[in-house]
Amino acid sequence: MPSELIIEFTVEKIIGEGRYGICYQVSHGQKTYILKQLKRGMLEKAGAKAQFEEDILKSLQHESVPRLIRKIEREDFCGYVLEFMEGRTFEDIIYFDKHVFEREEIYRVGSQLVEILKYLHSKSIVHRDIRVPNTLYDGQKVNLVDFGLARWINNKKYRADMDFAFLGDFLLHLYYSSFEFKGDKKRPWYDELHLHQKELLFLKRLMGVEQRYKSILEVEHEFYETFEAFILKDGAMLDKEEIYDLFL
Structure with missing residues (x-):
């Protein structure tokens, strides 16, 4: 009370x-x-x-x-x-505020989560619960909370790649914030969402639909490769450092 x-x-x-x-x-x-x-x-x-x-x-x-x-x-x-960490949960932002995440904001949020996972995995920790109720956002900064299911990585029962499906599912929530359902039959996310080929492959590999990434460094590399398909500067493609500076 x-x-x-x-x-x-x-x-x-x-x-x-x-x-x-x-x-x-x-x-x-x-x-x-x-x-x-x-x-x-x-x-x-x-x-x-x-x-x-x-x-x-x-x-x-x-x-x-x-x-x-x-x-x-x-x-x-x-x-x-x-x-105390600032921000509201992505669950509230998506489902109560009805906020629509455009591509630029999706990548700004995603890049921060990738960096957090890089840190955790470097400490031999897998979070195992990266979901919209456990992530906070103040419009700029992302915070990750609730470590009740986190474990030390032992590459047996607890593997780093367990976090990748959670990351993929989290990103799908952001993509679906702009989705308008039309028709009477639901389809798999990779058929419903209008995704660029690189986005589609990136998410499929996170989710394990295609061969899963082996490390967070591989995820990071592919994340920015996917980024480059959308972010242009004066008609020229941004390099990784420019993208990173722009969205963090």
Whole structure:
């Protein structure tokens, strides 16, 4: 409930509730934080898995990933205090605001997600949950939150390429924001959307419809190759650095 106190934090609003916990936007003094309360019953069932999120967040220092401020473990409460990240979820922006993402904005958003994934994978971390409810956007900057399913990459059960299908599905949500359904029969996304050949192949490889990319560096290279098919400067194609500077 708003204005309720949890430990020393004032609850501003409930952000969401999942299987393992409840997330609150809270304040303490003049500062805003995210307070994630973990459900003890689910923690006991999860066992060692419950420790992954804490350990992974402790290892990260990136402007688009929330910092773990502190852990709270008391008889009546178990959870984390996390850095508050600006922006609204892409889920709200797409489905409540009905915002239409044009190509330029899709690539600006996508380039930031690729950079975040480069950082995570360089730290041997796979996120496994890059979805529109877990990504925040303020019109310029993208933030990635909710590391509850993140794991250390071991190239067996947890592989880096698991993130690629999530990235592809996320981008499809942006493409579909401008889609107008006509007809009485739904078709697969690669038949419904009007995509350039390079876009189509890029998304198919992310989604595993075609041979999946082997690394985030390969994804990055193909992302900017796809970019170049659309972005022109005075009639000439931009190179990768110019594209990167333009959209970040």
